[in-house]
Amino acid sequence: MRSKRFEKLAKRPVNRETFIKPWPEVGLIAVDSPLDPSPSVEIENGVVVEMDRVGCEEFDLIDHFIAQHALNLGVAERAMATPSGEIARMLVDINVPRATILELASGCTPAKLVEIVQQMSVLEMMMGLAKMRARRTPANQAHATNRKEHPALLSADAAEGALRGFAEVETTVGVTRYAPLNALAVLVGSQTGRGGVLTQCAVEEAVNLRLGFKGLTSYSETLSVYGTEDTFIDGDDTPWSKAFLGAAYASRGVKTRYTSGTGAAALMGHSEGKSMLYLEARCLLITRGAGSQGTQNGSISCIALPESLPGGVRAVLAENLIAMMLGLEVASGNDALASHSEMRKTAKLMLQFIPGTDFITSGYGAIPRYDNMFGGGNFDVTELDDWYVLQRDMQIDGGLTPVTEEQVLHVRERAARAIQAVFDGLGFPPISEAEVEAATTAYDSADMPDRDKVADIGAAHKLLYGPLTVVEVIRILEEAGFHDVAANVLEMQRQRVIGDYLQPAAIFGDDFQVLSVVTDPNDYQGPGTGYRVEGERWSVLQSLPQAWEPRTYLKSVGAVQESMWLEEIGPAERGNQVEIVIALGPAFGAEISHTIGGLDHRDVLSAVLQGIQGEGVPARVVRAHHTSDCAFIGYAGAQLSGSGVAVGMQSKGTTVIHQRDLAPLDNLELLSQAPNFDLDTYRQIGRNAARYASGESTIPVSTKIDNTARLRLIVQTTLLHLYETQQVERDRPPTELRVS
Amino acid sequence: MxxxxxxxxxxxxxxxxxxxxxxxxxxxxxxxxxxxxxxxxxxxxxxxxxxxxxxxxxxxxxELTGVSNQEVFDIYDALRPGRCTYDNLTALADRLEKGLAAPLTAAFVREAAEVYQERGILRDSDSSAKRRMSVAKGDPHEGAS
Incomplete structure (x- = not known):
């Protein structure tokens, strides 16, 4: 036997996901594996001799690195002796500043950090994020990639992403050999959209480093670190090689951030039976020890693995918090597809979106999912308006700025033309006018002409290994008349020389102003402090292009003074025959001419009259002036009706059939779903009113039920009702109308 | 600045x-x-x-500003697991210190040599190799950076 409800549930998007029970021995456990160590530290003569119950003679690569580089031995003993619950409470205590916790956390071992966050609910962790985030101003990062590796499309997409406010734009490749061209296209495009956007092209480390050295990229977050020794070795690195790489990037003025996340070690088969969160805490201490300014964490591409386990999403939030406690800039995941279920995906996002992080996503698809070469991405270009609305709903800055279609088309075309000029100037395979036009309006790369891939790859090779540099690109842009783009690309190079954006959590604000922990440290300490969405920024975030001006709505619904087809001919009298009185609202057929369903008031009134007259009952029309309420309009009509039965109609189309001896708010029939009515509905209303007056049995009018009508039209309903209410003359009795 | x-x-x-x-x-x-x-x-x-x-x-x-791109690549590669013997690494550290005026990086490489030796991730038999080097299998974060 099967329940039809369970059959439906089984087909819900969320049930396309895999849910498993924990299996600690292989690391399939989010937190609290029985094999996780308890916190400990022992220091002798300035040397760590025991950490998390492991003696130094048993230290693996990671333990060695953490002991030598990550732990602040000056505070370790004090920090480890402070009860974890006390530090957890400090995290949510607005009276304890961020600096106090940073200092304590600098002396904590991986197990201690986990023990602290394990005291906390997700709500408390979110409070922790709001306080511990490095940069005061939250930001966001974009993905810009496409299946055809089309340079004009990449440039246009990067420009649009920059215009929309992404502080970093990252691209990658389908074919590695394209990397230099993709990096170039995203650099030129981003600086066309907005100067100061940081860019990277995620590829294998050696190529990645070359791109940075060439000045084609300004940041790198490809430096993966792992929580167990075997995973590290499988990744063909050690903490020392990764730390060296970090210094190498910095030596060429390139910002770097490491990458790690829950689930990686289990996925690679080397968890040592430890929980995902514990291993991630080790990764984060490696990251700190290596002197990385930040991390991309929050499970990243492994997200579905912790999500298969109980407490997985909480553990992912906890790893963000631990990273922030260690002072790291955090690009907090939400980049890889986290769920088939929109509800689950969004709920997970809120954990970072509401408190704010340095980068709320470590890659939001500023392109369609089809073109996202980072495995499809969690959010894409079609969900941008949802993001904007969430910012507006909650008065939260998710790092994105609303834009108009005109602005977007403008920067896209300009960016496509800029990269066209650069390709031309460098002697690369030309970008045609047709390609520029397609890139300007494209949805995805299917809208783009194909290119000669062999020729493009040849150009890419020349760019990476030949003498061409970004200086040449600047010169070409300048000479082709793209002065502002040239100036922005030049400024990006000048900033490499200054190096202020190598400080933790750095992005560029307006006019290349560096926002980092040095210039813009998070100072949240409760209500009224820290980053707040107010003033100009709040004004920008609420001004969505699709938000309209309600003051002008009535003009748009045709409330124009047409010919007076309803003429007032004197005070309405009480009738003394079998009749129906149709009582109209104060604005009906006058200041307002159509119902909310778009029906002309003349047609509506004719239909009701037809319905009444079809039953052989006479009708007359009056206007209520003293009320705009449907029940009271109908009630007033009923007092005047010779039969005692009346039809009351508001201008928006809501209708009641009333009877004299009923209480004002009672009725014979109330037809409230006006958006769904057609003229036949109004004919049926007239017919039923006549039948009530004649004492005949009557089946209530059936109407279509559309439960979204209120959702769609409540504003219009409010405005129409407001306008009708403004016509009310409280002391004026109903008047008789002549219909012409 | x-x-x-x-x-x-x-x-x-x-x-x-x-x-x-x-x-x-x-x-x-x-x-x-x-x-x-x-x-x-x-x-x-x-x-x-x-x-x-x-x-x-x-x-x-x-320190690395004075080191050529190619040498940077080479040092990175030397620090990856199983690439160098203990002596290779200490020789590299010497060169960093004396030839390239990079004493901090040199100390870092020496430290790596000691730990790599202890953990058996050096090339050749001069390490106390107790563990078997496994081959690189790639990066689980690849594809969602």
Whole structure:
């Protein structure tokens, strides 16, 4: 036997996901594996001799690195002796500043950090994020990639992403050999959209480093670190090689951030039976020890693995918090597809979106999912308006700025033309006018002409290994008349020389102003402090292009003074025959001419009259002036009706059939779903009113039920009702109308 | 950083790095290289903000400004697991210290040599190799950076 409800549930998007029970021995456990160590530290003569119950003679690569580089031995003993619950409470205590916790956390071992966050609910962790985030101003990062590796499309997409406010734009490749061209296209495009956007092209480390050295990229977050020794070795690195790489990037003025996340070690088969969160805490201490300014964490591409386990999403939030406690800039995941279920995906996002992080996503698809070469991405270009609305709903800055279609088309075309000029100037395979036009309006790369891939790859090779540099690109842009783009690309190079954006959590604000922990440290300490969405920024975030001006709505619904087809001919009298009185609202057929369903008031009134007259009952029309309420309009009509039965109609189309001896708010029939009515509905209303007056049995009018009508039209309903209410003359009795 | 004190790795001032100079062909990519001195100033700023590991990294970076791209690639590769013998690494450390004026990086490489030896991830039998080197299998974060 099967329940039809369970059959439906089984087909819900969320049930396309895999849910498993924990299996600690292989690391399939989010937190609290029985094999996780308890916190400990022992220091002798300035040397760590025991950490998390492991003696130094048993230290693996990671333990060695953490002991030598990550732990602040000056505070370790004090920090480890402070009860974890006390530090957890400090995290949510607005009276304890961020600096106090940073200092304590600098002396904590991986197990201690986990023990602290394990005291906390997700709500408390979110409070922790709001306080511990490095940069005061939250930001966001974009993905810009496409299946055809089309340079004009990449440039246009990067420009649009920059215009929309992404502080970093990252691209990658389908074919590695394209990397230099993709990096170039995203650099030129981003600086066309907005100067100061940081860019990277995620590829294998050696190529990645070359791109940075060439000045084609300004940041790198490809430096993966792992929580167990075997995973590290499988990744063909050690903490020392990764730390060296970090210094190498910095030596060429390139910002770097490491990458790690829950689930990686289990996925690679080397968890040592430890929980995902514990291993991630080790990764984060490696990251700190290596002197990385930040991390991309929050499970990243492994997200579905912790999500298969109980407490997985909480553990992912906890790893963000631990990273922030260690002072790291955090690009907090939400980049890889986290769920088939929109509800689950969004709920997970809120954990970072509401408190704010340095980068709320470590890659939001500023392109369609089809073109996202980072495995499809969690959010894409079609969900941008949802993001904007969430910012507006909650008065939260998710790092994105609303834009108009005109602005977007403008920067896209300009960016496509800029990269066209650069390709031309460098002697690369030309970008045609047709390609520029397609890139300007494209949805995805299917809208783009194909290119000669062999020729493009040849150009890419020349760019990476030949003498061409970004200086040449600047010169070409300048000479082709793209002065502002040239100036922005030049400024990006000048900033490499200054190096202020190598400080933790750095992005560029307006006019290349560096926002980092040095210039813009998070100072949240409760209500009224820290980053707040107010003033100009709040004004920008609420001004969505699709938000309209309600003051002008009535003009748009045709409330124009047409010919007076309803003429007032004197005070309405009480009738003394079998009749129906149709009582109209104060604005009906006058200041307002159509119902909310778009029906002309003349047609509506004719239909009701037809319905009444079809039953052989006479009708007359009056206007209520003293009320705009449907029940009271109908009630007033009923007092005047010779039969005692009346039809009351508001201008928006809501209708009641009333009877004299009923209480004002009672009725014979109330037809409230006006958006769904057609003229036949109004004919049926007239017919039923006549039948009530004649004492005949009557089946209530059936109407279509559309439960979204209120959702769609409540504003219009409010405005129409407001306008009708403004016509009310409280002391004026109903008047008789002549219909012409 | 006080912008009027910044010098590039080639000794130019920020004011030298302007669009006219680019048009005139007076600048090369080398002129946009950060200097070791600037990185050391940045290290001081990071340290003052409480970020001592970031400062250490920037000081190692300052040393690497004097190391060629190719040599940077080579050192990175040498530090990857199973690439070098203990002696290779200590020789590299010596070269960093004496030939390249990079004592911090040299110490870092020596430290790696000791730990790699202890953990058996050096090339050859001169390490106390107790563990079997496994082959690189790639990066689980690839595809969602």
């Amino acid at each position: 006080a912008k009027n004190t910044v010098r590039t790795a080639t000794g130019r001032t920020l004011d030298d790095l302007n669009i006219e100079a680019v048009r005139a062909g007076e600048l090369t990519a080398e002129d946009f290289r950060i200097s070791g001195e600037t990185l050391r100033h940045q290290a001081e700023a990071a340290e003052a903000a409480g970020y001592w590991q970031v400062a250490e990294n920037l000081r190692r970076a300052a």
